[in-house]
Amino acid sequence: MKIRDAFRQGVSLVVQNYKMIIVIYAVNIALVLAIAIPMFVSLNEEIGKMGIRDEITESIHVEWWTEFQFSAEGIQQTIRPALGSGFGMIFENLELILTGRFNTYGVWIFVFGLCYLFLAAFLNGGAIGLFSDEKKNYTTSRFFSNSAFYYHHFFAIALTVLLLYTLIYKLFCGGLWGLLKGAGGSSAAMSNISHYAGFAIILLVIIFFNMVMDYTKIIVVNEKKESSWLCIWLSIVFIFKNFLKSWGLYFLLSGVSIALILAAGILISTLNSQSVILSILVILLGQVYIILKIGLRLVFYSAQTTFYQHQHSQAYKKRKIKV
Amino acid sequence: MRKRSSLLFLLLFYHVLAWGQADLCDSRIIYEIKAIFDPETGIISGSQNIDWTNSSSDAVREVYFHADLNAFRNNHSAYYRASLDHRAVDAWQLDAEHQAEQNWGYMKIKSVKLGEQSLEPAFEHDYTVFKVSLPSGILPGRSVKLFLNFEAKLPYDGPGLGFKEKNFVAARWYPRLGVWKNGKWSCDPFFLHCGLYSRLANYRVELTVPDDYQVAATGVLSDSSATGELKTLTFTQECVTDFCWAASSEMTCVKRDFTHSELPTVQVNIFQFGKRQTNVTKLFEAASQALIHFGLWYTPYPYSQLTIIDGPLSSAGTHVLPLFVLIGDRKKNAPRQFDSQYQIVSQVARQFWSVMMSCDQDRWFGSGMSEYSTQRCMNAVFGARLYSTGFLRHNGFEIPFAYNNSQIFQWTFNPYIWDFREQISDLPLSAQREDPVNPADLDANFSEKSALAFWTLEATLGEEVFGKAIRSFALENSFKNPSLSDFFSSLAAYTDRELDWFFHRLAEGKGYVDFAVENIRSFEAVNTVGFAENDDFKYQPPEETGGKPKLFESIIELSCTGDIGITVDIRMTMENGEEINETWDGLSQYKLIRLSHDSRITLVEIDPQNKVYLDVFKNNNSMYRNVNPVPALKWTTRWLFWLQHFFEVVAFFS
Numbered sequence: 001m002k003i004r005d006a007f008r009q010g011v012s013l014v015v016q017n018y019k020m021i022i023v024i025y026a027v028n029i030a031l032v033l034a035i036a037i038p039m040f041v042s043l044n045e046e047i048g049k050m051g052i053r054d055e056i057t058e059s060i061h062v063e064w065w066t067e068f069q070f071s072a073e074g075i076q077q078t079i080r081p082a083l084g085s086g087f088g089m090i091f092e093n094l095e096l097i098l099t100g101r102f103n104t105y106g107v108w109i110f111v112f113g114l115c116y117l118f119l120a121a122f123l124n125g126g127a128i129g130l131f132s133d134e135k136k137n138y139t140t141s142r143f144f145s146n147s148a149f150y151y152h153h154f155f156a157i158a159l160t161v162l163l164l165y166t167l168i169y170k171l172f173c174g175g176l177w178g179l180l181k182g183a184g185g186s187s188a189a190m191s192n193i194s195h196y197a198g199f200a201i202i203l204l205v206i207i208f209f210n211m212v213m214d215y216t217k218i219i220v221v222n223e224k225k226e227s228s229w230l231c232i233w234l235s236i237v238f239i240f241k242n243f244l245k246s247w248g249l250y251f252l253l254s255g256v257s258i259a260l261i262l263a264a265g266i267l268i269s270t271l272n273s274q275s276v277i278l279s280i281l282v283i284l285l286g287q288v289y290i291i292l293k294i295g296l297r298l299v300f301y302s303a304q305t306t307f308y309q310h311q312h313s314q315a316y317k318k319r320k321i322k323v
Numbered sequence: 324m325r326k327r328s329s330l331l332f333l334l335l336f337y338h339v340l341a342w343g344q345a346d347l348c349d350s351r352i353i354y355e356i357k358a359i360f361d362p363e364t365g366i367i368s369g370s371q372n373i374d375w376t377n378s379s380s381d382a383v384r385e386v387y388f389h390a391d392l393n394a395f396r397n398n399h400s401a402y403y404r405a406s407l408d409h410r411a412v413d414a415w416q417l418d419a420e421h422q423a424e425q426n427w428g429y430m431k432i433k434s435v436k437l438g439e440q441s442l443e444p445a446f447e448h449d450y451t452v453f454k455v456s457l458p459s460g461i462l463p464g465r466s467v468k469l470f471l472n473f474e475a476k477l478p479y480d481g482p483g484l485g486f487k488e489k490n491f492v493a494a495r496w497y498p499r500l501g502v503w504k505n506g507k508w509s510c511d512p513f514f515l516h517c518g519l520y521s522r523l524a525n526y527r528v529e530l531t532v533p534d535d536y537q538v539a540a541t542g543v544l545s546d547s548s549a550t551g552e553l554k555t556l557t558f559t560q561e562c563v564t565d566f567c568w569a570a571s572s573e574m575t576c577v578k579r580d581f582t583h584s585e586l587p588t589v590q591v592n593i594f595q596f597g598k599r600q601t602n603v604t605k606l607f608e609a610a611s612q613a614l615i616h617f618g619l620w621y622t623p624y625p626y627s628q629l630t631i632i633d634g635p636l637s638s639a640g641t642h643v644l645p646l647f648v649l650i651g652d653r654k655k656n657a658p659r660q661f662d663s664q665y666q667i668v669s670q671v672a673r674q675f676w677s678v679m680m681s682c683d684q685d686r687w688f689g690s691g692m693s694e695y696s697t698q699r700c701m702n703a704v705f706g707a708r709l710y711s712t713g714f715l716r717h718n719g720f721e722i723p724f725a726y727n728n729s730q731i732f733q734w735t736f737n738p739y740i741w742d743f744r745e746q747i748s749d750l751p752l753s754a755q756r757e758d759p760v761n762p763a764d765l766d767a768n769f770s771e772k773s774a775l776a777f778w779t780l781e782a783t784l785g786e787e788v789f790g791k792a793i794r795s796f797a798l799e800n801s802f803k804n805p806s807l808s809d810f811f812s813s814l815a816a817y818t819d820r821e822l823d824w825f826f827h828r829l830a831e832g833k834g835y836v837d838f839a840v841e842n843i844r845s846f847e848a849v850n851t852v853g854f855a856e857n858d859d860f861k862y863q864p865p866e867e868t869g870g871k872p873k874l875f876e877s878i879i880e881l882s883c884t885g886d887i888g889i890t891v892d893i894r895m896t897m898e899n900g901e902e903i904n905e906t907w908d909g910l911s912q913y914k915l916i917r918l919s920h921d922s923r924i925t926l927v928e929i930d931p932q933n934k935v936y937l938d939v940f941k942n943n944n945s946m947y948r949n950v951n952p953v954p955a956l957k958w959t960t961r962w963l964f965w966l967q968h969f970f971e972v973v974a975f976f977s
Contacts, residue, residue, distance in 0.1 A: 011673070028483055028967055028970055029967065030531040032963055032966045032967050032970065033963070034553075035966065036959055036962065036963040036966065038528075039962060040952075040955055040956065040959040043955040043958060043959060044950065044955035044956075045954050046955075046956055047954050047955055047958075048950035048951055048952055048954070049927055049946050049947045049948075049949070049950055049951075050942060050945065050946065050947070050954075051840075051926060051940065051944065051945020051947065052945065053947070053951055053953075053954040054954075056954045056958070057953055057954040057957050060710065060726055062710040062726075063941065064941075064942055065940045067940055067941060068942065070940075070962055076963075078962065079710075079958060079962060081710060081726050082712075083724075083958070083961040083962055083965050084726070084751045084961055085726050087724070087964055088724065088726060089968060091714040091715075091722070091724055092714070093968065093969070093972050094714070094715070095714050095715050096969075096972055097972065097975070098715060099717075102973070105969075109966075109969070112966075112970075113782070113969065113970065114973075116970040116973050116974065117973050117974065117976065117977050118977075120970075120973070120974035120977035121977045124977055161976055161977070165976060177717070177718070181718065191718075191720065192720060195715075195717060195718075198717075199715060210975070210976070225853075267518055269753070277956060283960050285962070286960075286964040286967075287964075290964070290967045290968065290971065293968075293971050294971065297971070297974060297975070316850075
């Protein structure tokens with residue numbers, strides 16, 4: 001199967017089952033609103049009467065922010081200039097992925113993040129179950145029954161992911177930086193090159209393990225195996241058997257994600273204006289972006305599921321012919 | 324005022340004449356040093372003649388010297404121990420992989436002689452200070468000539484001195500005389516931000532190095548000779564507080580002349596170590612801008628040369644290197660794109676305030692003026708800047724990122740204000756090393772906080788008056804070791820305003836202030852019904868009040884924490900747009916303002932023109948009567964979007 005076809009079919013599967021995006025978006029916004037409403041109340045008390053409130057509304061008022069930070073407590077400490085800038089946020093997320101410093105924003109955000117990780121694992125079961133199903137049509141009951149049915153596997157996989165990435169960020173990255181420090185030498189240019197190379201290697205490692213975990217989930221659903229860990233092994237075998245195509249598909253999906261992120265960054269940075277209409281437009285665009293991002297995450301699963309099913313059936317046919 | 328202008332003109336004329344004269348100052352100390360430097364071992368073997376004239380009215384029986392390199396001798400020096408505990412800019416420590424023998428520094432005093440008579444050096448503290456007792460006292464007006472033999476070794480990558488990869492920077496590398504002042508020696512042990520105070524001296528230094536080594540030095544090269552594989556370079560320099568040099572076989576040098584129609588020509592020597600590739604023009608431009616601005620604002624740069632050393636050490640430290648500008652890797656206040664310019668402007672400013680003026684006897688005065696002048700020059704040259712930060716920070720690497728909608732209009736704003744806020748303790752500006760305080764706080768105290776004090780002073784007196792006073796002070800006091808009282812005299816000649824807050828309450832008190840609007844209330848005034856509150860007790864019936872225009876009573880509660888007691892403006896804006904202005908001396912902790920007006924109050928602002936830079940919290944300086952939820956809503960929606968995005972990043976791993 002061509003990469004292009006897998007991608008196209010993946011997109012069409014997600015578009016057909018767009019209601020799934022709405023469900024996941026609803027979960028996302030509900031959880032975020034539950035935290036954001038108390039945040040608004042406390043922030044309003046803090047800055048609603050402040051003399052420089054107009055300047056705060058218009059742009060990033062750095063002097064205000066440094067002072068606000070000094071007395072801010074809890075999740076208020078996560079208010080920062082990057083929130084007002086599309087690319088600031090993009091860089092921050094890149095930093096999170098490459099360094100694994102998910103506790104940067106404090107204990108509460110870390111805990112909420114963990115909750116969302118396991119919630120997303122629950123919803124992934126529903127999505128992959130549906131993409132793997134012969135009917136491939138969304139119904140709420142089918143979606144949630146799939147989520148519940150596979151959750152013990154997906155929960156175990158999420159725990160494994162946590163353990164795996166802890167090892168990658170703590171041990172692998174530590175060793176890698178040690179090696180690169182020696183290779184970088186003393187010149188500033190070489191040191192910079194070695195840093196960029198280090199981050200590129202870390203990104204490749206993350207992409208590889210993420211791909212492994214994606215196919216693990218797909219295999220769990222498609223092969224109905226009891227052991228999730230066995231599925232990890234089968235996933236690695238599958239990736240290496242279809243090395244170029246599996247990597248090619250992942251890079252294509254990643255490329256589309258990067259394009260979406262950059263487009264959002266440019267739009268939000270450009271439209272981040274003082275006018276009320278543009279501000280509302282930025283908020284709406286932000287929500288469209290989140291919906292697209294959720295959709296794209298589902299395309300990762302749908303395209304890879306289609307690809308896996310196709311390659312698997314081809315291999316099965318070949319085996320049958322041989323026999 | 325006319326008289327003052329004439330005086331200023333005469334002083335300027337005198338200084339212009341003085342450029343061509345040989346003696347910059349009336350120095351009473353002459354150093355003649357001969358040193359051989361071995362780059363293989365990093366050891367400097369030297370002999371030094373020092374000629375000191377006792378210009379005081381006391382007979383002096385012992386002489387104190389600094390042996391600063393002993394601060395790098397082992398991990399027990401007070402400096403090293405303090406460096407472990409604090410994150411001050413010039414802290415120094417060796418990590419486990421750098422604790423080899425060659426990375427520590429020291430200074431050995433091999434002999435001290437007075438004529439033919441040998442004297443015994445007696446070390447004090449942690450070997451960074453030693454004294455020599457003289458057989459007979461030095462009477463007022465008499466001189467003493469001492470001959471010292473020493474051996475010094477530079478440490479690995481110290482603050483503004485040391486070596487890194489066979490590149491060497493030497494400062495305070497010879498036994499340096501303490502300062503005889505008020506009947507005693509001022510000779511502090513080497514410590515974070517201390518042990519720097521020196522008198523101006525004249526130097527003649529003969530330095531022998533391998534033939535393939537280039538040398539940059541504080542002084543002017545007056546002679547050179549070669550013997551085999553070695554060469555001897557002779558440098559002379561008048562009226563500086565230290566003699567520094569840098570040496571390397573990998574160093575390249577670019578020489579450019581700074582010229583300006585109203586200022587003397589200065590030769591700017593730019594030395595770049597190894598693989599440093601900073602744009603030379605950028606460095607020269609920054610130095611030129613500093614020489615122009617400080618020359619026109621204060622007094623012309625009096626030396627014939629300025630040397631810029633680009634690298635090789637990690638940190639330029641906070642120590643002053645006369646006629647030297649050392650660019651380290653470590654950035655301080657400035658965003659990365661202005662890092663090298665900021666370091667140059669900052670160190671040129673120190674040439675004015677810490678070398679020429681030697682204002683360091685009141686440490687906060689010299690450092691504060693340098694920092695204030697730097698910020699002022701950066702404002703003038705580079706204007707507004709964008710707030711920037713770095714991403715993917717790792718081992719000194721980062722991807723710089725500037726927020727395009729976040730202009731910072733003053734260089735006075737810097738992230739180090741955090742230090743200032745965090746150390747809102749009882750630390751006065753005049754705090755000394757002996758005081759039990761965190762040296763990192765001293766760092767902020769000496770530079771950022773005192774710079775804010777000068778900004779406040781300028782805003783209070785007005786830019787023009789302050790500018791004239793400070794120029795007059797600089798012209799009158801170059802090379803004269805002025806004190807704070809000299810500065811007060813210069814200010815008093817130009818203003819009648821009360822300056823006690825600056826010279827006493829600020830210097831000796833907690834040295835900060837926080838004005839705040841605590842509460843605003845406004846309500847419709849209830850007109851009197853019944854007998855009037857005046858002497859005629861006239862009865863006021865309810866119906867007579869009906870036709871009168873409404874009156875509103877507004878009550879404003881203000882507070883002031885801190886002990887500077889500076890006068891501030893208060894602006895009250897009414898709903899009909901009318902503004903009412905008041906002033907408050909800030910000497911009491913609370914102030915209650917009652918207003919009766921035909922309109923309700925809508926906004927109260929303390930210090931609306933932002934004159935009091937020393938106000939640590941500005942956000943509470945103003946308050947609206949009514950709440951507007953839009954700012955909180957806007958920031959919450961931004962935050963909400965970020966959190967949604969963050970969750971989706973987490974879900975990527977699910």
